Amino acid sequence: MRVKIVSYSILIFFITLVQSTVLDNIAIYNVKPNLLMVFIVSVALLGSNVEGAVVGFICGLVQDMVSGGPIGFYALLGLYLGFAIGSINERLYRENVLVTIIVTFISTVVYEFSVYFLSYFAKGSLQLVYPFTHVILPEAVYNSVVSIFIFIIILKIKRRSEKVAKDSRRY
Amino acid sequence: MLRRFIKSKLFILLTVTVIVLIVMGLSSRKNSKIKYVSNVFTVVLTPFQELINYIGGQIDEASSYLKDIKALNDENEALKARIAELEDEVKELEGYKTKNDELKKALNIKHQFSDVEFLGANIIAKDMGNWFNTFTIDRGISDKISVDSTVITSNGLVGRVVSTDLISSKVVSIIDESSTVSARIAKTGNLVFVRGDLKLKEQGLCKLDNIFPDVDISVGDTIETSGLGGIYPKGITIGTVKEIRRKTNDMNRYAIIEPAVDFKRLEEVFVLIGKDNIEKAGESKDEG
Numbered sequence: 161m162r163v164k165i166v167s168y169s170i171l172i173f174f175i176t177l178v179q180s181t182v183l184d185n186i187a188i189y190n191v192k193p194n195l196l197m198v199f200i201v202s203v204a205l206l207g208s209n210v211e212g213a214v215v216g217f218i219c220g221l222v223q224d225m226v227s228g229g230p231i232g233f234y235a236l237l238g239l240y241l242g243f244a245i246g247s248i249n250e251r252l253y254r255e256n257v258l259v260t261i262i263v264t265f266i267s268t269v270v271y272e273f274s275v276y277f278l279s280y281f282a283k284g285s286l287q288l289v290y291p292f293t294h295v296i297l298p299e300a301v302y303n304s305v306v307s308i309f310i311f312i313i314i315l316k317i318k319r320r321s322e323k324v325a326k327d328s329r330r331y
Numbered sequence: 332m333l334r335r336f337i338k339s340k341l342f343i344l345l346t347v348t349v350i351v352l353i354v355m356g357l358s359s360r361k362n363s364k365i366k367y368v369s370n371v372f373t374v375v376l377t378p379f380q381e382l383i384n385y386i387g388g389q390i391d392e393a394s395s396y397l398k399d400i401k402a403l404n405d406e407n408e409a410l411k412a413r414i415a416e417l418e419d420e421v422k423e424l425e426g427y428k429t430k431n432d433e434l435k436k437a438l439n440i441k442h443q444f445s446d447v448e449f450l451g452a453n454i455i456a457k458d459m460g461n462w463f464n465t466f467t468i469d470r471g472i473s474d475k476i477s478v479d480s481t482v483i484t485s486n487g488l489v490g491r492v493v494s495t496d497l498i499s500s501k502v503v504s505i506i507d508e509s510s511t512v513s514a515r516i517a518k519t520g521n522l523v524f525v526r527g528d529l530k531l532k533e534q535g536l537c538k539l540d541n542i543f544p545d546v547d548i549s550v551g552d553t554i555e556t557s558g559l560g561g562i563y564p565k566g567i568t569i570g571t572v573k574e575i576r577r578k579t580n581d582m583n584r585y586a587i588i589e590p591a592v593d594f595k596r597l598e599e600v601f602v603l604i605g606k607d608n609i610e611k612a613g614e615s616k617d618e619g
């Protein structure tokens with residue numbers, strides 16, 4: 161447990177730093193991957209729904225703080241994303257990379273559409289096709305690719321944490 | 332039954348949702364105190380962002396240095412000739428300047444920016460998602476920046492400050508979809524609105540609407556801030572008209588604006604800090 165908390169905290173800080181600075185330089189068609197979202201998906205996929213919800217909430221809160229909008233917007237979205245994926249993961253063969261890629265793709269589409277609708281529905285200038293083809297679809301593909309690497313990192317942390325727990329139980 | 336429900340995950344989820352929604356509502360007000368929470372994280376994060384930004388700048392500089400040596404030599408020659416030319420011009424202009432100052436004093440013209448301080452700032456981070464065109468600068472409350480301060484470069488208008496932390500602030504640019512600037516056509520003085528647009532912002536452009544049918548507008552016209560709306564001071568260049576499009580007829584048209592600022596290559600900006608900022612802050616507190 162302690163291994164998870166420490167390594168997740170470091171990862172969240174590092175991802176936020178990268179996301180807000182250097183990621184713009186590797187944007188393809190002006191679209192960059194959402195590493196924090198991929199992180200939430202991977203953690204929720206490998207853990208329980210409580211774990212997914214807590215990590216999702218914290219990641220969202222960090223994004224709220226950094227983005228300067230109302231505090232709680234991304235936190236709630238992250239909370240529900242983590243909870244939802246954490247709740248369905250027992251029905252999936254979850255330690256498979258292919259499952260991660262598909263789940264990341266679908267989650268990105270749902271998550272980014274939610275962000276778009278909730279941010280713009282008050283303005284009355286909603287479109288459907290353009291945001292999907294020019295932002296959400298490329299981002300979903302990009303996220304899916306990135307999810308392979310983040311998933312492997314989370315999987316290693318999980319195995320490490322399980323090993324530490326087993327060792328401490330033995331004595 | 333009830334006790335089991337209270338202990339269930341669903342109940343916790345609902346409670347958290349309600350609390351967060353309340354916090355969200357409170358923090359979306361202008362100058363809300365809840366936003367100070369974000370200092371916890373940004374004060375730690377900002378130095379790291381500055382560091383990465385600095386390293387990136389150094390790498391850029393080094394690579395362009397190697398590339399440019401030959402070009403620089405040629406340019407150096409040309410510039411030397413130009414300097415001599417300009418020095419003559421400067422002498423001439425200095426004469427005009429003193430004359431102008433005297434005349435201004437005589438007429439007692441209040442210069443539009445005379446009660447404003449220019450504060451230089453570096454852009455250290457961009458927005459994390461793909462929807463918004465906001466960025467973070469390395470100046471904050473400790474530098475007297477307040478919400479709604481105008482942000483410019485030497486070329487023209489960049490945007491305004493939307494939230495401030497201790498040592499950093501967030502700026503929303505005029506090409507962001509949530510931005511609306513009250514503007515006027517410099518040639519005729521007609522009032523228009525400059526808005527950000529999701530489609531156009533990828534190319535670094537924005538949209539001009541509210542053009543009345545009788546307004547004479549053509550490609551190449553300069554657009555500047557009108558000073559109405561109370562956020563941006565009057566007379567800052569926004570950009571030039573790039574294209575005029577008709578939706579259905581002449582009554583219903585809009586124009587594409589090419590901002591004077593290149594948003595893709597933005598690194599340093601100036602924040603305008605009014606000397607009457609303290610009064611302003613007091614006013615908006617009363618509203619909230």
